[in-house]
Amino acid sequence: MSMVFLFSGQGSQYPGMGKDLIESFPHLSKIFNTASDILGFNLKEKCFEGSAEELSKTIIAQPAIMATSLAAFEAAIIKGLSPVAVAGHSLGEYAAMVASEMLTLEDGFAVIKARAEAMQKAAEENPGAMCAVLGRTESEVEEICSKIDDYVVPVNYNSPAQTVIAGTVKGIEKAEEEFAKIGAKTVRLNVSAAFHSKLMQSAADEFYGKIKDIKFHKPNVKFYSNVLGDELTDFSDMPSLLAKHMVSPVRFTSELQKLSENGASAFIECGPGKVLTGLVKKTLKGAEAFNIEDCASLEKCAALVKK
Numbered sequence: 001m002s003m004v005f006l007f008s009g010q011g012s013q014y015p016g017m018g019k020d021l022i023e024s025f026p027h028l029s030k031i032f033n034t035a036s037d038i039l040g041f042n043l044k045e046k047c048f049e050g051s052a053e054e055l056s057k058t059i060i061a062q063p064a065i066m067a068t069s070l071a072a073f074e075a076a077i078i079k080g081l082s083p084v085a086v087a088g089h090s091l092g093e094y095a096a097m098v099a100s101e102m103l104t105l106e107d108g109f110a111v112i113k114a115r116a117e118a119m120q121k122a123a124e125e126n127p128g129a130m131c132a133v134l135g136r137t138e139s140e141v142e143e144i145c146s147k148i149d150d151y152v153v154p155v156n157y158n159s160p161a162q163t164v165i166a167g168t169v170k171g172i173e174k175a176e177e178e179f180a181k182i183g184a185k186t187v188r189l190n191v192s193a194a195f196h197s198k199l200m201q202s203a204a205d206e207f208y209g210k211i212k213d214i215k216f217h218k219p220n221v222k223f224y225s226n227v228l229g230d231e232l233t234d235f236s237d238m239p240s241l242l243a244k245h246m247v248s249p250v251r252f253t254s255e256l257q258k259l260s261e262n263g264a265s266a267f268i269e270c271g272p273g274k275v276l277t278g279l280v281k282k283t284l285k286g287a288e289a290f291n292i293e294d295c296a297s298l299e300k301c302a303a304l305v306k307k
Contacts, residue, residue: 007092008271069271100219128194229254
């Protein structure tokens, strides 16, 4: 079975995530301990005992999701599961980089610390909004956004029936009105910034300055990119690509289709929740998709994959 490991994005966090895995595989505490040393706060405590409100803060959510995702990944490896390719949704690309050894664990958390801080700052300086548009094609969403006289653009191509748009607060409000006119359902996201849009340019610039000297290695498995919507083969200037990633759409639907075309037969989501598992099933009809976020889901996934 040709397995692809997917890594969860921001918004998937919840109190207590990762605790069950760490209790069952104590040596995986190294992931959280390493992160805590780099971040300057106790990440394990934030994940296991923090409130939902505290965990939702970008500077905590991003490393917390990454640590939980990597714990799930390592637990999967222990169970004998291994990927031929990796991909992540937005934030998830950074866990994918560590999992594929493109980044060391230490550098991975140094990069995510710089990213989270830059994004938090940009969100405060350039307030924005995001919402999901359901049941409409990518081209329909693009067309309506292009007609709005304020800044609003598609930023997450999540599945054939779900595209997330981002922009100024006024731009999003106008877009919601236009989609309502054609009977399209929209769901406002619980964020105060327009991620993956030009409103994140200041974050991208700051982020690049902080990571430009970090060493990136060629991954040990195939790596798929949100920016390309396809396999990434040129790793010569990852800092520039990751800065571009901050202000570019997440082409996740295209990634999944390319992975399927290239022989992927099972998709395993590592990290809190099962959002990506759902997106796989909506995008690739009949695809096998599983999630690993705790011991119960780990055992279930291992049993089903090995059948």
